[in-house]
Amino acid sequence: MRVYATDIVKKEGEEIELIGWVHARRDHGKLVFIDLRDRSGIAQVVFPARGGSLPDGGRGAPGENASTDNAGDLRLEYLVKVGGEVKKRPAKMVNDKIPTGAYEVSAASLEILSKSEALPISVDGDGYDIDEEVRLKYRYLDLRRERLRRNLIVRGKVVKFIRDYLSQRGFIEVETPLLTKSTPEGARDFLVPSRTQKGKFYALPQSPQQYKQLLMVAGIEKYFQIARAIRDEDTRGDRQPEHTQLDLEMSFTTPEEVMSLVESLFTEMMETFFPEKKMKTPWPRVPYSEAMKKYGTDKPDLRKDKNDRDEIAFAWIVDFPNFELDKQTKEIQPVHHMFVQPKEGSVELIDKDPLKMTSTQYDWVCNGCELASGSMRITDPELQMKVFKLLRMSEEKAKKDFGHLLEAFTYGVPPHGGIAPGIDRLLMILLGEPNIREVVAFPKTGDFRDPMMGTPSDVDEKQLDELGIKIVKD
């Protein structure tokens, strides 16, 4: 019966089978030890003397161990299947440094399932000191290391927790398209050329924003999606060309309800998976103006001790202005996006003094990092059109780009709002990682490449012809 390495502590005296990689080998000639690693962790396997038995009496008479005679051929990262008995180690041979250190598997059989060349990178250790280009080229090896395996496992658990939590509360998970429409506002789009409509393009979604609002018009009422948001803007340590958000939207809701939902969801998540973190509850609320005045930023770091790895300072920033002036162009632009509902009493200001308007926006921040922006949305087509115009969009352009939304709002639109917390950034902070790439299975480099896949790549002339595309080299 196959057992995971870390489960041997529960199997003393039993005949078991381990399958995993040779993480380390210590060959004493007639006696060979390996650390066998599988997805659970590490267990020591001891191979008996070749042609003999173990000093402690071992397994059976000489000759019975013939099936482990190839133990001396083992090399790092060979994939092996080992059969044997789980034994408690004598007291002075216990290794306190590993969780399975009080036990070991006394091997009776060994099968080499797959050999390995010497690895280009070590998968032992945390890997931080290895050139990242090489780590990414051999990501499938890099992911073998304990730290990254743990990151993927925790990520999977957190996402499942979110899904369960929201599903239990009546939310419906809906997938929205990846092939969508380019709108020149906001971030730069990744474009996908259309073959069937030569000369036209799809855009990959910067966020499912419009779709989720249309789902509210459809009457879904409570929507969420673990959604990819894709933006063609330069990267940072906490920014990738594509990242994952918990996108959610509710009808007949209030900022209070959204904030309280997110707060209880993630508080419970923290208690479940990160009980060691010190977190203030309820999360403080800081008005935008106060944050700017006191901290000079709308994503203040509210930790008391910034060197404390376990301190997590979640907070809400509220009472954002609707609009601000671009620092360079001095043109008016939305603080969040152009679908944000102004606060009650602020709406009338749009004709007189739009910069004085306060919005329903609320941001979730953590340790000086923005984790999410959310708001109530505009549902009045007239007000929405006013916003478009305020942002110097012609009525024709607005109807061309957003006519579907404006029209949808004429068919019985529920008031709605939502939020979209960034999963990668949250995990980066909680796992104490210095970079978002450490919590993403297959991330891209700072200049958008994947050294493993060789992305982006040239394409065949034929593919370009079908799309009606000619490459202009400068």
Added chain:
RNA sequence: GCGGGCGUAGCGUAGCCUGGUUUUAUCGCGCCUCCUUGUCAAGGAGGAGAUCGCCGGUUCAAAUCCGGUCGCCCGCGCCA
């Protein structure tokens, strides 16, 4: 686009400031051969592996100094 840091075997590094006991470029891990019955950073003996990112210059002599160039990382701009 701008600013900063880095580039020496498969990986991590020393040497660079102050050019020459480096004519044969340091050390650790990994790799290969042999020895080794209790290791867990196993140990012992031996060995292979580097056009010092690339191009050019200065010099009797360049990993080292100078110029250019390429690549990566971090930050700014940008990211509704």
